[in-house]
Amino acid sequence: MTDDSNPLLQPSALPYGLPDFATIRAEHYLPAFETAFARHLTEISRITMVRSMPTFENTIEALERSGELLDRVAHTFYTVTSADATTEVQDIDEKLAPLMAAHQDAITLDSALYWRVQQVHAQLDRLELDDEQRYLVERHHREMTLAGAGLDDEHKARLTALNQQLSTLTNTFERNLLNDTNDLAVVFDSADQLAGLSSGELSAARRAAADRDIDGYLIALPLFTGHPYLAQLCDRTSRRRILDASRARGSRDNAHDNRPVLREIVRLRAERAALLGFSSHAAYVTADETAGTPDAVEDMLRALAAPSARNARAEQAELQSIVDETEADPFTVEAHDWAFYTEKVRTARYDIDTSALRPWFEAERVLQDGVFFAATRLYGVTFSERHDLVAYHPGARVFEVRNADGSELGLYVLDLYTRDSKRGGAWMNPIVSQSRLRATSPVVVNNLNVPLPGDGEPTLLTLDEVTTLFHEFGHALHGLFAEVTYPHFAGTNVFRDFVEFPSQVNEMWILWPEVLDNYARHHVSGEPLDPAVVERLRATETFDQGHATSEYLAAAWLDQAWHRIGVDVEIADVAEFEAAALADIGLDNPVVPTRYSSTYFAHVFSGGYSAGYYSYIWSEVLDADTVEWFRDNGGLTRENGDRFRARLLGVGGSKDPLEAYHDFRGRSADIAPLLKRRGLEA
Template sequence: MTNPLLRASELPFGLPDYHAIRPEHYVEAVEAGAREQLAELADIARDDSPPSFGNTFVAFERSGQLLRRALQAFGNVRAAHGTPEIQDAHARIQSVLTEHEDAVRLDAPLFARLSSLDAARLGGEDARLVEETLRDFRQAGAELGDADKAALRALNSRLSDLSTEYSRRLLAGMNAAAVHFATAGELRGLGQGELDSAAAAARDAGHADGYLITLGLPTAQPVLERLELTESRRRIFEASVNRGIRGDHPTLDLAAEMAGLRADRAGLLGYANHAEYALEAQTAPSLTAVMDRLAALVPAAVANAEREAAVLADSAGRSLEPWDWAHASAAVLRTRYDVDAAALRPWFELESVVRDGVFRAATLLYGVTFAERHDLPVYHPDVRVWEVSDVDGSALGLFLGDYFARPTKTGGAWMNSIRLGAGLFGELPVVTNNLNIARPAADGPALVSLDELRTLFHEFGHALHGLFSAAMYPSLAGTAVPRDFVEYPSQVNEMWSLWPEVAEGYIRHHLTGEPLPDGTLDRLEAAALWGEGFATTEYLAAAVLDLAWHSLAPGERVADPLDFEDAALRRAGFDPAAVPPRYRTGYFKHIFGGGYAAGYYSYIWSQILDADTVEWFKERGGLTRENGDRFREGLLARGNTRDPLESYVDFRGRPAEIGPLLARRGLGV
């Protein structure tokens, strides 16, 4: 069969022909694309005409179109439908890609040609492209000597293999850690739809009977707040926190080796540790600034969590184990705030949330509209496709929604770009959102929790960032911004999930069509600070753990990852036995199997911008087209075409203030 990736797709918006693509096609296209780009770059380096912006940096951006097309087609499939064949392809692709990236970034003649350009007269996006490209080359080792380049290549190759294996074991371990229950009585507290879903999951996993509770990626598992039996909660909690530690899929050794090798690589490149290396490309001014910010937030967050624990213990009449926290917290919400999160699920049906909530908010704010298409090939039957039109009716891009959990899908939620909105190639964006909502049994409704509701709006904020891209150059387009800025637009989009004008359009009981009982949204708002102590503490603990792993000095090694984790958390002021971090080392995919190494702090860092922007929207009337257009044009469309903080100051009229975030999190610091 002819490899469909070897030529540009003729489908609308350049969508890959997923029905025709086989796992081996991805490997073949990546290998061919790497060879093709190296030949193109050799031509740039050998060009003996005077260097110009066009024959250096624009030519560099134009190179590697086959490779880019193949990688973007593969990237989402690998995480969303990682069959054994796809995982094998991923291992090969990562090996090829690591070698190729080194071949490009360590190419001395190419770097000499690029750096020979006098860019003093350039401005705007052109100047930004030069600045970002040269920094990337330098950070990748372009200025090292030959011996150090050889050492760097070896480190990068080993790190690539380790990260691939970590992701493979994590997915296998997460599936293996799913908890089987023999009777429905052990799952008392779950609704009939959830029980039906758990029974179907058990059969799909090969059990003759019973019920299977599958795990999500974070430590906290949503079912813990609804399960009434302590023993059932304990089994699920312990299965969650012990992933990667016990069983047939250990990851701790991989994580420790990765952290040590990253430290060695940082030293080779002239940095004190990997965290300093990683932060050079971020908006945060320094590692010290990040550490100081986290250190200032931790005591107040821990104090809030302790106050919440005291309330929970008093309410329950006993000290609580960590697996009891979510259940007891939900009880306090019911008694103190008259909010029953589990009882609200029938009002949040997935189809209505997406169509009449997520999409409608975008229409009200930005004027964009969505039309579902059933004629385009997708990589899994669960995937749905919508064509997105701009306010003037012109085509804006495609949006793919892949919402249900399955054994081949990585846990968590994320956004990917299959095509970038880059003016250089005249292409329109194709973006995806992935979640892991429990699949309903048979034809039952898919009901979402309040957390999943926020996640749907959050991930669509990323999607809008990609769809609204107005950049010329692919490497600066859409979400290609610093890691500690990329979460900002998605966090802002969460504000519309319960905004009254949006809520009235989609929150309906899935059986009766009735709206929420009067006063429910007000009670949810009044209860917003309850649980922030726990939520902020578990997040900050994960951010501190990330930086601890990536503050190792070159040559430093960790013999016992669990002791290291415990000591790092306690040294920072946490009690991990009471409030475990959101991710432990054994299943911290963000940093050991993703791109967030030394960057998990970015969520709270970008929330400073987010909370300040929410205040801006409220001050200016909220959900209006005028506000949406300004946010779109001033921030979302710009991508990385200039320093994102400059874009923020231009949009807001001043730098962000931290006060709104402290108020939101209940942190009086």
């Protein structure tokens, strides 16, 4: 294969630089990476071999110009590995992981490059730089220092080896999880076992089984511990089977066992942290986040855990009362019963059955008349589907986004449905990142895992799935709106414990009256959701928050517990470690399992949230405070949207996030709105 025949090595001729996925085949990837690695190293050597003294232009800006081909190839490949990972693509990813880690270290740990960055940083106060340029110098210096660029050659060699081992292990963890999740999908022989599901949900289960040549109904597992169907399934045995399968992922004695994998990941991360001068991986990670230290994270988690566990116990007692009063043969409520009886309590207290709302949440209407509508009203942007543009999978749709004045902004790709080749959960990632320096515009993708119904059946979303779509679209807006010069700051390239803030804010529009009334229409009759139901729905906003907060905090604490371990500590049994950690923080209620157990905790063992899963609740402090600001200032208006876009979304990572928040809000965030939202006031 020649470079000229590899579409990954040629600039895309498609609008906005969308990769020409129709021409890209699996065999193109490794040769493209090899060429991109070599070109990037050449570009770096041209920086380090300059004989004149380091300047912003010949060092920092040159560094930002380098690696453009590698970024293009990597964005394309990793979009596919997460959303359409065939066995061939998985094999390439496994081979590539240590190569990518080694290449990143070759740049980050380059002594000559680090010396030049240090020299520019040392004269920062004497240089005539704008705010973005100044912050860029600070970030490159900080990140290279924390990465180990100042270590001696012996320690750098060990660090490089650790990084390569970790890249391979995290790849293995994700592959094991994908395969075990597919293997553990639950097969039911008859529709009677799935009583409580709608005709559309049964149709989706039949289709999923048929896709695997199975006779019956197949229920695929989401990434988190629970399952949306647990709230509807009448058969207690069926509920137990689904939850047991979910919790077994990655913890069975088979080829997909993630227990030894995660223990080794934890050990190597601890060793790397010690090599870099930190007491733990958590200390290493939080040193460059807004939290600052693991102690700050622990203080917040412990402060919230006690009232959350208290509220969950009260909710559990109420569920038990329902069971005792309504069941002919009462039983003790277990974890697989929680969602089902919570809906009974919700119905009794608020006259709301959230599963019965699905006919009002038809997916296309939610997207067009809810998600897009709110964005248009708030920011003036418009969305038009580009049927002429092909994404990486036939199920992924491409939309062109334009500003209020009609000018081009970027592309938005939506990949809604689940499939065996897609990892679990929901996420946003860039396919092309915006940068004035590189003259690129943003192309972003949202992935969800909604079951695909049978032919002719409508896609009716649960309220949780509606929330997920609005949430992930908040990330997409961040990626679309960030307008920066340097690619280092593009889109969502912000601190991990800040990145969830814009997406959480976007959830506020789900129940905003003019938005809800526009999209929540019955898919057959077109009738709007009854205003009385809407009011009762709003009244439930703190309902079941003890459970929701407890399961999240339990996962956040597990993440911290694993990553606060020192280099000399060995963990023999994963289950025992989990139990001890949850008991330590008072979240060891077996009826409220952690949202993710360690063996399927992809966020921290194969994603970018290691020692950072706390960031959702950390960001929610800012989110809840921002929602209060919108409500106090007129809500869904262009004036409010333009302020939020200009001062927060638009700056990307080019400004300290807490400074950007202060600039938007006029003060630092107050935690009181968060406590009220989650029912955790004293």
